[in-house]
Amino acid sequence: MTIIAAYQGIPGAHSNVAVTAYFAGTDEELEATGAPTYRQVATAVITGKADVGILPVDNAIAGTVRDGYDLLAQYDLQPLCEIQWRMDHRLLGIEGAELSGIREVLAHPLALAECGRFLGTLAGARIIPSVDTGVAAKEVAEAGEQSRAAIGPPEARKLYSLTELAANVADHPENYTRFILFCSKDARDEVRALGSRTPADKRKTSLTFTTKHEHGALSQCLAVLADENINLAKLESRPKLGKTWEHQFYVDLEGDCEEERVKNALEKMRQHTTSFQVIGSYDIGTSRDEGTEAPRKVIVSSAPKERPPLPTSAKNWPKAARKETTTRLSVGGVVLGGDEFVVIAGPCSVESQEQVMSTAKAVVERGARMLRGGAFKPRTNPYSFQGLGWEGLALLAEAGRATGVPIVSEVMSLDQVERMARETDVLQIGARNMQNYDLLKAVGRTDKPVLLKRGLSASLDELLAAAEYVLAEGNPHVALCERGIRTFETATRNTLDLSAVPVLRERTHLPIIVDPSHGVGVRRWIRPLCRAAKAVGAHGIMIEVHPNPEEAMSDKDQALTFDDFQEIMDDLDRIPYGP
Ligand code: PEP
Ligand code: MN
Numbered sequence: 409m410t411i412i413a414a415y416q417g418i419p420g421a422h423s424n425v426a427v428t429a430y431f432a433g434t435d436e437e438l439e440a441t442g443a444p445t446y447r448q449v450a451t452a453v454i455t456g457k458a459d460v461g462i463l464p465v466d467n468a469i470a471g472t473v474r475d476g477y478d479l480l481a482q483y484d485l486q487p488l489c490e491i492q493w494r495m496d497h498r499l500l501g502i503e504g505a506e507l508s509g510i511r512e513v514l515a516h517p518l519a520l521a522e523c524g525r526f527l528g529t530l531a532g533a534r535i536i537p538s539v540d541t542g543v544a545a546k547e548v549a550e551a552g553e554q555s556r557a558a559i560g561p562p563e564a565r566k567l568y569s570l571t572e573l574a575a576n577v578a579d580h581p582e583n584y585t586r587f588i589l590f591c592s593k594d595a596r597d598e599v600r601a602l603g604s605r606t607p608a609d610k611r612k613t614s615l616t617f618t619t620k621h622e623h624g625a626l627s628q629c630l631a632v633l634a635d636e637n638i639n640l641a642k643l644e645s646r647p648k649l650g651k652t653w654e655h656q657f658y659v660d661l662e663g664d665c666e667e668e669r670v671k672n673a674l675e676k677m678r679q680h681t682t683s684f685q686v687i688g689s690y691d692i693g694t695s696r697d698e699g700t701e702a703p704r705k706v707i708v709s710s711a712p713k714e715r716p717p718l719p720t721s722a723k724n725w726p727k728a729a730r731k732e733t734t735t736r737l738s739v740g741g742v743v744l745g746g747d748e749f750v751v752i753a754g755p756c757s758v759e760s761q762e763q764v765m766s767t768a769k770a771v772v773e774r775g776a777r778m779l780r781g782g783a784f785k786p787r788t789n790p791y792s793f794q795g796l797g798w799e800g801l802a803l804l805a806e807a808g809r810a811t812g813v814p815i816v817s818e819v820m821s822l823d824q825v826e827r828m829a830r831e832t833d834v835l836q837i838g839a840r841n842m843q844n845y846d847l848l849k850a851v852g853r854t855d856k857p858v859l860l861k862r863g864l865s866a867s868l869d870e871l872l873a874a875a876e877y878v879l880a881e882g883n884p885h886v887a888l889c890e891r892g893i894r895t896f897e898t899a900t901r902n903t904l905d906l907s908a909v910p911v912l913r914e915r916t917h918l919p920i921i922v923d924p925s926h927g928v929g930v931r932r933w934i935r936p937l938c939r940a941a942k943a944v945g946a947h948g949i950m951i952e953v954h955p956n957p958e959e960a961m962s963d964k965d966q967a968l969t970f971d972d973f974q975e976i977m978d979d980l981d982r983i984p985y986g987p
Pocket of ligand 1: 838839891
């Protein structure tokens, strides 16, 4: 059967690519037809010019696409299924164009909303909304000017013979749009059958309503769902057009509106609302991005596919030696070596309540998942600030509790181990103590996670043997930290050995953290090394941040401001995290 599908835009638009990929996975033949606006997509279906239409309803970055929901509701259309599509945004220009020379960027307004951070880095470029992604790409190709670029998928690059200037330009690589494929209520049975492929528990129902302007109206609606054991998949409110401070709710729930429990719940909910419309039930989509090709300019870090033999020295560290998978080290709710690149941040030393609390709030607000801070400081000069000791640790713990993140602090001596293990979430072994075997054994007898920093002149073999000391005592919770080593180079404080990361990834199952702050020692060089650490395959970074670096009582040359930290977090968002 040939299905005529209406989408907004022209070939090369994301919805065109998404609908094409969807039908490629079915037995149906597709004839895709572009329409200039979302409304015209809906009317093409209502008037029978198309069998089905595709409209976006939600985007992971930009949120609800109100027009999508509203048109489905307004024209009483029948949703069939959801297509979750990864919006693979690339910056495309003509042959010879260069990123630094781009003065105008054309894109669909939704794409602009999804790529705000990247666009902000194109100093001085004019941002021009375009009817759709395909049109933007076509216009750039036809204008033939090297200063113009469009945001679009790789398919648009191919179709209009453009060159890719940057990949992964969305604010986050996990940028999915939910499209709804729909037909008219009186569509042919074969067309309607497209939307009934899955059982009811794999169906979703969308609705939109406004509540009475009275106390608890929304919670009454939600309580009805809870009573019937119905899961909410989405709840968003938008100001009601024309009635600015009244709110319209957009809700997706799991289940089919023909199911008894869903029917009952909807009927009860209706009583608490002033307007109520069930858009319909449809198959839940799984994310589909087979249509997209791998980005060309992005380095994807990954574990080595082949597993060459371990060096003979591996006999000294059998417990640290690699296993099938990386060990996931769980600290509070945070996992090192898991699915998330973990940023640990905080001051070099805890100096005062105000200093550590303000830093904790700033870094956690900006995405740090753990708080660091030294209470006992190993200083080269015995007359330098030595840390606030236990008082400092209490301040760090208070800041950790206030911001809801685990804390990391260095334990320097044997007699501190027991109390440190009670008062901190992660025991840091500093570089200078990497081969303090009694200390390693003592932390090995606790059950606290240990962050073991590489010694200033320790080989990777020695680092793994040091980890083995902790593991051998029965504590399996160890992460390694590359923090720079001593070399002949004097331009940087140390030499950050990023090659340690792939080597360790190959040789050990322990998670690997990189500390560019101590690695390079100079504020302005930390940012690029954070990017490099993620790209090369580390599981996280640890960096030093201070509210006023000039006044830091230790390591002031490498202390980052809150703004520096924000920039690093923005950068990291753009770099894929390897498996
Ligand atoms: C620290 O992280 O506070 C520190 C002292 O680092 P290192 O042991 O790597 O010098
Ligand atoms: Mn420091």
